Amino acid sequence: MFNFSLLNIVAALPAIIIAMAMHEYAHAKVADVLGDDTPRRMGRLTMNPFAHLDFIGMLMLLLLHFGWAKPVIINPANFKNKKRDDMLVSLAGPLANIIVAFIAAFVLFFVNNHNIDVSQGLYTVISLMVIINVNFAIFNLIPIPPLDGAHIVSNFLSPSWQMKYWQWQRFGFLALILLAYTPFLSMVLIPVQQSILKLFSLILQFV
Template sequence: MIAFTVHEFAHAYSAYKFGDKTAYDAGRVTLNPRVHLDVLGTILILVAGFGWAKPVPVNRGRFKYPRLMGIIVSAVGPLSNLLIAALGILALYVLNDTGILAASSVGVYKALIHFFNYLISINIMLLIFNLIPLPPLDGYRIIQDLVPVRVRIQMDQHVQWGMFIFLLIVFIPPLREVTLDPLFANSSKIIWALQGFYENFFSPYDWSKFVRDFNT
C-alpha cells in the first residue's frame, strides 16, 4: 500500500508541477491509497505476490519540454521506491543504534523487523521491476522519451507485442524464472549499497543524543 501509493503520487505530483493537470483533475495528486490502488492488482499482490496500481494519466503535450519532463515524470516513480527503501534502512539503523529495538518486547521487536524488511525489499523490487523497458512500465516510457521521434513512432506501432511479452514473462513461471527472478536477485546488492552508504555517512552520528534532545 505504501509503495504503490507513493509511487503513483510521485508521477501525479511531478506531472502537475510541470504543467499537466490531467492527474490533478482526476484526483490523483494525493497520498490517499484508495485513489491509487487497483482492486484486482491489490488482490493479486496478496494471493500471487504480483500486482499493480492504477496508472496515472499523463499528457506530455502540456509540458514545456515534453521529452525531458516526460523522462522525469516517468523516473520519479521508481526513484520514490528507492527513497522509501533508503528511509526504511535508515529507520532500522536508528532504532538499533538508539536501543529502541533492544528495549522492545519480543512481539514488538519481531513486528518492527518484519515491517521494515518487507518495506525495504518490496520497494527495491518495485524499483527494479518498473525500470524494465517493456510497456506499460516506466522503463519503457523513459526509453520512448530518450530515442529519436522516428524510433518512438516505430515503438508505438509495436507496443502491443511489448505488452504481450510482458504478460508472458509475468504469468508463465518458466519464463519468469529465467527473466524476472535473476533480475530481482540483484535487489540484495542495492540493499547492501544503501547499507554501505549509511555506514559511511550516517553511522558516526550519535542517534541516541538526537532522541534525547528530541524528547527534551
C-alpha cells in the same frame, strides 16, 4: 521477487499499500510540477492510498508475486519538453520507492544501533518496507509496456519504432506474468536489489 510466505502477508500489506501509493503520487506530483494538471483534475495528486490502489493488482501481488497500482494518466502535450518531462515523470515513481526504502532502512539502522526495543511484528513490517519498495522500483523499470521502464526507453526511439514498441503493450501483462515464474527475473533483478541494499548499508555507515 516478491516472495512472501502466508505468515508475512499481513506484515506485507502496509508496505505494499505505501509502495503503490507513493509510486503513483510521485508520478502525479512531478507531472503537475511540469505543467500537466491531468492528475490533479483526476484526483491523483494525493497521498491517500485509496486514490491509487488497484485492489485486483494488489491481490495479484500477494498471490502471484506480481501486481500493479492504478496508473496515473498524463497528457504529454502539456509538457514544455515532451520527451524529457515524460521520462522525468516515469522515473519519479521508482525514485519515490527508493527514497521510501532508504527511510525504512534508516529506521532499522537506528533501531539496531540504539538497542531500541520494538515488537517483532513492527520490525518485520519495516523490513518488508525496505524490500518491497526496492523490488517495486526495480520491477517498474523493466522495459516492458506498460511499466515505467517502457516509457523511458520509448523516448529514445524514433516515432515509427515507438508505435511498434507500444503495440506490444497488449502482451505486456502476459509477458510479465511469465517472467515472474521463470528464473530469468530473479537472475537479473536480484543482483540489482542486492546492490541497492549494499549501497544503503554503505551510506548508513556515515550517518
